[in-house]
Amino acid sequence: MLKPVVFLGCLGPAAWLARSIVIGDLSANPLEDITHATGIWALRFLCITLAVTPLRRVTGWNGAIRFRRMLGLFAFFYGSVHLLIYIVADRLAGLGFPSIAAWQTARDLAASIGADIYKRPFITVGFTAWMCMLPLALTSTAGMIRRLGGRRWNQLHRLIYASAIAGVVHFLWLVKSDIREPAAYGAVVGVLLGFRLARLRRT
Amino acid sequence: MLIKPPSDIRSSEITPKPMYLNRRAFIRAAAVAAGAAATGCAGIDALVESGQPAPHRRKLEDVRKSPLSTDEKPNTWDQITTYNNYYEFGTRKNQPSQLAHTLQTEPWTVAVEGECNKKAVYHLEDVLKGQTLEDRIYRHRCVEGWSMVIPWVGFSLSDFIKKCEPTSKAKYVEFTTLYDLKQMPAARYGGLEWPYLEGLRMDEAMHPLTILAVGLYGEVLPNQNGAPIRLHVPWKYGFKSIKSIVKVKFVERQPYNTWQKQTPEEYGFYSNVNPTVDHPRWSQAAEQRLPSFYKNMKTLMFNGYGDQVASMYAGMDLRKNY
Numbered sequence: 001m002l003k004p005v006v007f008l009g010c011l012g013p014a015a016w017l018a019r020s021i022v023i024g025d026l027s028a029n030p031l032e033d034i035t036h037a038t039g040i041w042a043l044r045f046l047c048i049t050l051a052v053t054p055l056r057r058v059t060g061w062n063g064a065i066r067f068r069r070m071l072g073l074f075a076f077f078y079g080s081v082h083l084l085i086y087i088v089a090d091r092l093a094g095l096g097f098p099s100i101a102a103w104q105t106a107r108d109l110a111a112s113i114g115a116d117i118y119k120r121p122f123i124t125v126g127f128t129a130w131m132c133m134l135p136l137a138l139t140s141t142a143g144m145i146r147r148l149g150g151r152r153w154n155q156l157h158r159l160i161y162a163s164a165i166a167g168v169v170h171f172l173w174l175v176k177s178d179i180r181e182p183a184a185y186g187a188v189v190g191v192l193l194g195f196r197l198a199r200l201r202r203t
Numbered sequence: 204m205l206i207k208p209p210s211d212i213r214s215s216e217i218t219p220k221p222m223y224l225n226r227r228a229f230i231r232a233a234a235v236a237a238g239a240a241a242t243g244c245a246g247i248d249a250l251v252e253s254g255q256p257a258p259h260r261r262k263l264e265d266v267r268k269s270p271l272s273t274d275e276k277p278n279t280w281d282q283i284t285t286y287n288n289y290y291e292f293g294t295r296k297n298q299p300s301q302l303a304h305t306l307q308t309e310p311w312t313v314a315v316e317g318e319c320n321k322k323a324v325y326h327l328e329d330v331l332k333g334q335t336l337e338d339r340i341y342r343h344r345c346v347e348g349w350s351m352v353i354p355w356v357g358f359s360l361s362d363f364i365k366k367c368e369p370t371s372k373a374k375y376v377e378f379t380t381l382y383d384l385k386q387m388p389a390a391r392y393g394g395l396e397w398p399y400l401e402g403l404r405m406d407e408a409m410h411p412l413t414i415l416a417v418g419l420y421g422e423v424l425p426n427q428n429g430a431p432i433r434l435h436v437p438w439k440y441g442f443k444s445i446k447s448i449v450k451v452k453f454v455e456r457q458p459y460n461t462w463q464k465q466t467p468e469e470y471g472f473y474s475n476v477n478p479t480v481d482h483p484r485w486s487q488a489a490e491q492r493l494p495s496f497y498k499n500m501k502t503l504m505f506n507g508y509g510d511q512v513a514s515m516y517a518g519m520d521l522r523k524n525y
Contacts, residue, residue, distance in 0.1 A: 026253065027253055027286055027296060028278070028283075028285060028286035028351075029286060029296065029349055029494065031497060089497035089498070090497070093489070093499065094488065116486075120483070120485065122485075123484075173484065174484075175294070177294065177393060177394030177395050178294040179394065
């Protein structure tokens with residue numbers, strides 16, 4: 001019963017953004033607004049997902065685990081929209097919006113994205129954050145957990161640590177001078193990962 | 204999940220006291236982090252909120268049209284006054300529109316210093332005396348990859364410089380923005396070294412396209428756009444066009460401008476708009492003419508003012524002198 005409520009809550013930012021686009025309630029640079037909002041929500045959901053286990057340990061509320069998959073998938077959802085915006089509004093637009101149906105377009109687009117990822121560390125690290133989430137999303141079903149086995153599945157899903165760190169670095173490299181905000185996310189991710197490290201050292 | 208049968212707890216397994224205290228420290232740190240995150244959330248959500256369009260001020264009189272204006276359609280008043288990079292009033296684009304009302308533009312003085320004969324502190328009225336105001340509708344290209352068309356009102360910087368009578372030693376002009384934490388409390392978090400400083404080579408400063416702007420859309424310039432007097436150099440990235448000028452200094456050596464000091468590998472002294480020289484973090488080949496949703500036009504060399512300004516850079520390696 002709680003799950004649908006949380007699900008709708010997680011959709012909230014997307015709904016708010018869609019509303020803002022429809023009624024034109026964005027700044028003079030709407031692209032920047034939607035890019036930033038989806039990126040920041042991906043990072044927030046990564047943090048929220050990473051907070052589930054510490055929350056269980058600290059409060060003893062084991063029921064929290066029920067929401068972890070959904071929260072993680074929302075991080076992937078916002079991250080994917082973020083990536084898609086970059087692909088369409090930056091890369092595809094840079095090619096002058098050729099016909100999407102043509103093979104040549106797919107090749108040019110892939111080359112253009114690849115070159116950008118190769119050339120710019122800022123893009124590289126952002127893409128890494130998304131790439132680390134991709135296998136986690138693909139193996140999020142009960143069937144995949146069974147097929148992989150709990151231990152291996154758990155090992156694989158530690159990739160979320162890399163994704164969160166890469167996400168923070170991506171944000172840090174975006175800002176030009178005022179680093180307070182990315183630093184705050186860095187602190188949150190640091191504490192959440194530090195919690196795991198502390199437990200690891202204890203056992 | 205594996206459920207192990209309960210075993211007797213050995214004394215070695217009881218959490219030692221330092222670790223126990225560590226946990227408290229952890230919880231405290233977590234609480235602080237959560238607080239910081241909440242603050243961050245509240246801050247960023249302000250981004251999707253639109254800014255406050257500037258209130259309208261006095262209409263400027265006797266403004267002439269200029270052949271140097273572009274015939275492209277200017278951006279709206281609301282767009283130009285709610286989307287600003289003015290870090291002294293916050294690093295978010297909408298913050299200057301919300302915070303710049305604390306800027307005191309009257310009275311205003313401009314200090315003229317350095318290698319010139321007319322060193323003095325001038326009242327703004329004296330700076331403006333005898334200057335013919337013109338509409339200068341210019342393209343404005345930000346180093347971040349967006350652009351606007353802005354109907355400034357201003358006059359050629361050269362007319363002001365001539366009055367200052369620079370000496371032969373004056374090779375560059377250095378400009379300084381007001382820095383006053385009482386009026387600009389957000390500057391504390393700007394992350395830049397204040398006061399904001401910019402500079403031009405003498406020939407660039409004397410170029411007829413280079414203006415001191417005092418108005419927008421025929422009205423007195425809004426605070427968030429750099430009131431009461433600012434520079435606009437249309438063939439250079441926007442950060443060269445320094446706002447709210449309090450000092451003009453004629454110098455022999457090339458000034459070390461604020462952004463160059465901040466990140467020398469990303470921002471140089473010249474900062475001419477150049478589609479072939481990328482910013483290390485993004486391409487400069489195309490741009491987003493706001494309010495477009497995507498990069499909807501190719502960036503032009505010298506922001507399309509090449510015919511007028513390219514000769515000043517003949518023989519220079521623009522890849523090196525970015």
